Amino acid sequence: MIYLLAAIGALTIAVLLWRAFGPEHVGVSSRATVAPDDDPEFLRKLGERKPPKSEDD
Numbered sequence: 001m002i003y004l005l006a007a008i009g010a011l012t013i014a015v016l017l018w019r020a021f022g023p024e025h026v027g028v029s030s031r032a033t034v035a036p037d038d039d040p041e042f043l044r045k046l047g048e049r050k051p052p053k054s055e056d057d
Contacts, residue, residue: 036042
């Protein structure tokens with residue numbers, strides 16, 4: 001029983017140390033996700049693909 005409590009305590013301390021001194025974001029890309037309507041590059045490309053409006057419309 002004492003070994004189980006020691007293992008749980010060691011695991012808890014390891015997790016706390018990891019959270020305190022470990023990498024900020026594990027498995028998360030460094031670039032934040034940007035919605036398409038907020039992305040200037042997406043909007044520019046969208047404008048380039050848009051066909052010119054004819055005068056008949």
